[in-house]
Amino acid sequence: MTARRGSGPTMHDVGKLAQVSAMTVSRVLKNDPGVSEATRERVFAAVDRLGYRRNQTARSLRLGGSGMIGLVVTNLANPFYSRLALGVQEVATEYGFRMLLSNSAEQADREPDIIDGLVDHQVEGLIVVPAGSRQQHLADAMRHVPVVLAARPPAGLDTDCVLVEDFHGAREATACLLADGHTRIAFLGNPPALYTGAERLRGFWAAHEEVGVEPAHALIRQGLVDSATAERATLELLKAAERPTALFCTNNRISQGAIRALYKAGTTLPIAGFDDFDLSDVLGLPLTLVSYDADEIGRRAARLLIDRLEHRDAAPPASRRVTVATRVVRHGVTSGDEQGRPAADA
Amino acid sequence: MTARRGSGPTMHDVGKLAQVSAMTVSRVLKNDPGVSEATRERVFAAVDRLGYRRNQTARSLRLGGSGMIGLVVTNLANPFYSRLALGVQEVATEYGFRMLLSNSAEQADREPDIIDGLVDHQVEGLIVVPAGSRQQHLADAMRHVPVVLAARPPAGLDTDCVLVEDFHGAREATACLLADGHTRIAFLGNPPALYTGAERLRGFWAAHEEVGVEPAHALIRQGLVDSATAERATLELLKAAERPTALFCTNNRISQGAIRALYKAGTTLPIAGFDDFDLSDVLGLPLTLVSYDADEIGRRAARLLIDRLEHRDAAPPASRRVTVATRVVRHGVTSGDEQGRPAADA
DNA sequence: CTGTTAGCGCGTTCAA
DNA sequence: TTGAACGCGCTAACAG
Numbered sequence: 269m270t271a272r273r274g275s276g277p278t279m280h281d282v283g284k285l286a287q288v289s290a291m292t293v294s295r296v297l298k299n300d301p302g303v304s305e306a307t308r309e310r311v312f313a314a315v316d317r318l319g320y321r322r323n324q325t326a327r328s329l330r331l332g333g334s335g336m337i338g339l340v341v342t343n344l345a346n347p348f349y350s351r352l353a354l355g356v357q358e359v360a361t362e363y364g365f366r367m368l369l370s371n372s373a374e375q376a377d378r379e380p381d382i383i384d385g386l387v388d389h390q391v392e393g394l395i396v397v398p399a400g401s402r403q404q405h406l407a408d409a410m411r412h413v414p415v416v417l418a419a420r421p422p423a424g425l426d427t428d429c430v431l432v433e434d435f436h437g438a439r440e441a442t443a444c445l446l447a448d449g450h451t452r453i454a455f456l457g458n459p460p461a462l463y464t465g466a467e468r469l470r471g472f473w474a475a476h477e478e479v480g481v482e483p484a485h486a487l488i489r490q491g492l493v494d495s496a497t498a499e500r501a502t503l504e505l506l507k508a509a510e511r512p513t514a515l516f517c518t519n520n521r522i523s524q525g526a527i528r529a530l531y532k533a534g535t536t537l538p539i540a541g542f543d544d545f546d547l548s549d550v551l552g553l554p555l556t557l558v559s560y561d562a563d564e565i566g567r568r569a570a571r572l573l574i575d576r577l578e579h580r581d582a583a584p585p586a587s588r589r590v591t592v593a594t595r596v597v598r599h600g601v602t603s604g605d606e607q608g609r610p611a612a613d614a
Numbered sequence: 615m616t617a618r619r620g621s622g623p624t625m626h627d628v629g630k631l632a633q634v635s636a637m638t639v640s641r642v643l644k645n646d647p648g649v650s651e652a653t654r655e656r657v658f659a660a661v662d663r664l665g666y667r668r669n670q671t672a673r674s675l676r677l678g679g680s681g682m683i684g685l686v687v688t689n690l691a692n693p694f695y696s697r698l699a700l701g702v703q704e705v706a707t708e709y710g711f712r713m714l715l716s717n718s719a720e721q722a723d724r725e726p727d728i729i730d731g732l733v734d735h736q737v738e739g740l741i742v743v744p745a746g747s748r749q750q751h752l753a754d755a756m757r758h759v760p761v762v763l764a765a766r767p768p769a770g771l772d773t774d775c776v777l778v779e780d781f782h783g784a785r786e787a788t789a790c791l792l793a794d795g796h797t798r799i800a801f802l803g804n805p806p807a808l809y810t811g812a813e814r815l816r817g818f819w820a821a822h823e824e825v826g827v828e829p830a831h832a833l834i835r836q837g838l839v840d841s842a843t844a845e846r847a848t849l850e851l852l853k854a855a856e857r858p859t860a861l862f863c864t865n866n867r868i869s870q871g872a873i874r875a876l877y878k879a880g881t882t883l884p885i886a887g888f889d890d891f892d893l894s895d896v897l898g899l900p901l902t903l904v905s906y907d908a909d910e911i912g913r914r915a916a917r918l919l920i921d922r923l924e925h926r927d928a929a930p931p932a933s934r935r936v937t938v939a940t941r942v943v944r945h946g947v948t949s950g951d952e953q954g955r956p957a958a959d960a
Numbered sequence: 961c962t963g964t965t966a967g968c969g970c971g972t973t974c975a976a
Numbered sequence: 977t978t979g980a981a982c983g984c985g986c987t988a989a990c991a992g
Contacts, residue, residue, distance in 0.1 A: 276758055278969055289979050294971060302977060319757045324734040325680060326969035328671045329984050335735070336714070344703070350696035357690070357717050366735060368682070369715045371703050388670040389681070389712060411665045412622055524893060531896040547870060547893055550877040624985055635963050640987055648961060672985035675968050 277318040285314035297322060328390060336366045337573060338386035340396045342374040348520065348543060348562045349397065352418060355566025356395055363574050365392070374493075376400025383409050393573040395566075398423075401461055414576040414584075418569045420463045421589075428572040430565050430590045434464050434542075437558035437594035438471025438518070439478075441540040444556045444596060445514045446479050448538065454487035454505050454512035456498055456522050465490065468518045468542055487512050498525025499532075506533050517541035527553065548599055555599040564592050623664040631660035643668055674736065682712045683919060684732035686742045688720045694866065694889060694908045695743065698764060701912025702741055709920050711738070720839075722746025729755050739919040741912075744769075747807060760922040760930075764915045766809045767935075774918040776911050776936045780810050780888075783904035783940035784817025784864070785824075787886040790902045790942060791860045792825050794884065800833035800851050800858035802844055802868050811836065814864045814888055833858050844871025845878075852879050863887035873899065894945055901945040910938050 279290040279297075286293065288307055295303050296311040314320070328334045339356050341349040353369060360367050368391055370382045376399040383405050386394060394415045396406065403423050409415055410427065417429035445453055455472055458465040469490070476483045487510070489501045498517065502525065505512055517523040520543035530536055536553060544559035568590050576584065625636040632639065634653055641649050642657040660666070674680045685702050687695040699715060706713050714737055716728045722745040729751050732740060740761045742752065749769050755761055756773065763775035791799050801818055804811040815836070822829045833856070835847045844863065848871065851858055863869040866889035876882055882899060890905035914936050922930065 279971095280969080290970080291979060292977090295978085298971085304977060307977085319754060321730065321733050321758065323675075323736060323969055325671055325674045325736045326984090327971080329669075329675055329968090329986090330970045330972085332984080334671060344696050344700050345693070347691070347693060347696070350690050350693070350699075353696075353715070354690050354717060357715070361716075366714055366716070366731065368712055369699070369703070370707075370712070371700060384667065385712065387667050390669060390671045408665065412667065527893065528896050531898070545893075546891065547873065547897070550874050551893070551897070552877070625987095626985080636985085637963060637987075638961090641962085644987085650961060653961085669985055672968090673987080675970090675984090676986045676988085678968080 276323075277320045278323070279320075282311065282314045282318060282320050285317065286310040333392055334390040335364065336368050336389065336391045337570070338368045338370070338383075338389075338391035338394045340370045340372055340379065340382055340386070340394070342372050342397050342399050344369075344371045346521065347545070351562035352397070352566040352569075355563035355568075356570045357566075358563070359567050359570035359574065363570075363578075365574070372397075372399045374399050376402065380405035387412050392577055395569045395573055414573060416569045416573045418565055422587075426587045428569075428576070428588045428590075430569045430572065430592065432560050432565065432592045433594045434467035435471040435474070437542060437560070437596070438468040438516070439475040440471075440594075440596050441542070441556050441558050442472045442475035442516055443478070444598065445516070445538060445540050446475060446481060448514075450514040450538070451481050452484045452487060452510065452512050453514045453516055453540075454484065454502075455489065455516050455518075456492055456501055456505075456526055457488070457490040457518045458492055458522065460490045464542075465518055472516055484510070484512065486510055492518075492522050492525070495521045495525035495528070498522040499529045500525075502526045502529035503533065506530075506535065512537065514538040514540065519543050520545045523555075523557075527551065544597060551600070553600050557597050557599070558594045559597045560592055560594040568592065622669075623666045624669070625666075628657065628660045628664060628666050631663065632656040679738055680736040681710060682714050682735065682737045683916070684714045684716070684729075684735075684737035684740045686716045686718055686725065686728055686732070686740070688718050688743050688745050690715075690717045692867065693891070697908035698743070698912040698915075701909035701914075702916045703912070704909070705913050705916035705920065711920070718743075718745045720745050722748065726751035733758050738923055741915045741919055760919060762915045762919045764911055768933075772933050774915075774922070774934045774936075776915045776918065776938065778906050778911065778938045779940045780813035781817040781820070783888060783906070783942070784814040784862070785821045786817075786940070786942050787888070787902050787904050788818045788821035788862055789824070790944065791862070791884060791886050792821055792827060794860075796860040796884070797827050798830045798833060798856065798858050799860045799862055799886075800830065800848075801835065801862050801864075802838055802847055802872055803834070803836040803864045804838055804868065806836045810888075811864060818862055830856070830858065832856055838864075838868050838871070841867045841871035841874065844868040845875045846871075848872045848875035849879065852876075852881065858883065860884040860886065865889050866891045869901075869903075873897065890943060894943075897946070899946050903943050903945070904940045905943045906938055906940040914938065 279293040282293045283290045293311050296308050337360055343349055357367050372379045379399050387409055393413045395418055397419045401423050403425055406415055415427050421429050457469055460466050492498045515526050515537055517526050523541035538554040540556040542558045544557045548555055625639045628639045629636045639657050642654050683706055690696055703713050718725045725745050733755055739759045741764055743765045747769050749771055752761055761773050767775050803815055806812050838844045838847055861872050861883055863872050869887035884900040886902040888904045890903045894901055
């Protein structure tokens, strides 16, 4: 029933049953034309009888190339990353690769071991959402296989990467709030050490400068790591002397924490934020969300990687940077509507 | 830079540099005690210099056992399955296994090829959320490796599986609505061919019988596959002559579709449903949700699988069935509150 | 303490 | 049209 490690019939076994050599079995399974129809059939019959399956491990060893790519994400529970994984999977499958998936749980110190393990398993390439800013282990990995970064850029590494329009998206969403007349917009951000955190803050800032509004320095909170910390930060801001008239959140979890805080406080404020999320359209809140196709990040990353794998012999192209477009979607607020506007300046 | 297929230094290369045989390198890397400290150091130095990594493919071939398990889910974009994957990953990592992940996209006809490919890649075991009711390919796979089913039970297969309390959860949530006085509860269900669909309907039904209320046959809709179909079905029910006073939804996507329909129709009804989801607590709707730990399903499945892997020699235990507990959480409705109660019977 | 031999399952190369 | 020999990179078993 349950096979012992590495048991199962081999080509030799199949050959014995079909009264040919293992070599001929190999030829049949490879659709090599130089095999008589009679033996083909005998071989296939034997394959069926034994439930034989070709050992991909042995093939990999002989042929080189495991047919696997590695994907490392920081948090698979976040729909953003599970969709990214889905995109990778889609393209990988299309090109005959399988996906070895690891979750770093946003712990940068675990990442090196994960990457090493993936390299040991002979993945032909890696797609990584780097958890930290130290990327030496990625440089090490690049000695073995090509690496593509997703969602966050390389830090001193010469590698392909796929990013979203972090700056542009944040600026545009913030501009919407400013256009509605808000001048005291709180900023709820993830750790500024993360590229996305820094970049989205920059966009937030730029939008202010463009309309000549001074950002509300006292209302800037960074280093929020999840929904719970965002909720607490929001509750504090609501109690502040200089209360914000709107919120900007740098990702979906932070938006959700802010929404929960508002709900508990029994109040409402317009929110702009990065990442769309389920049910955002039915909350009845004035939401301005930076939406984009997370699957597409994965697909693009996989294509960049596989492109390198398919041109291993050619001179490797210079590292490429691809950007996935964002667009702003607004819920619960019509242009010219009262709902999204700040209360009188008191 | 980018290595050619299967290139990279070998133990032999390391040995040459350290002036020992490949065998000694192998011993050092295995922490074999019988190696002099001097040579250990020379070997490690050589490993560092060359950036050597042990080839897991070759080890697998030699030792048997690839160190990989395969996971097949139906829809990674659904947080339920991404959390399940996370649970599998967690336990797999703990026991030194890596996870080869595939998404069947709920297409039963693709599943056999996926499974075959995983077996070819020498996964030591499989965890599968089966997409269909035909499971012959799983029986085939079981000739090679142990298989554990998750979320849905085996159909005529002798295999371990991990389920949630589908019947119990559905009954309990329905009972809440009935206790609130509802007698016309619409049922919005996924395809009845799916185990969960059938089982949750059974629970819905049982709850009615227990209190002697006839289920509202005209209000039963099945075969809903996503949020959009659920939304349409809900809108139709709202227009029906015999309008429901509450809804029961068999999964998170259906609940969300129903919520969207209510929102668009500008109305509100109490909803009971399977699966909790993000922001369910801040919708301000009377929600009665069957909540459970999706990660735990993955963890339990992985443990069942790895348990078999670690006792390959022993007589395989009879197939086991594990159930993950559900609990009902209620939002926006306090006991004795008016909000969740049906309007007067007109 | 270290090296040699042999073979995991397969496919390339060469010979029949 | 088929088969035999060899080796992919590694390690158990057996020398020395």
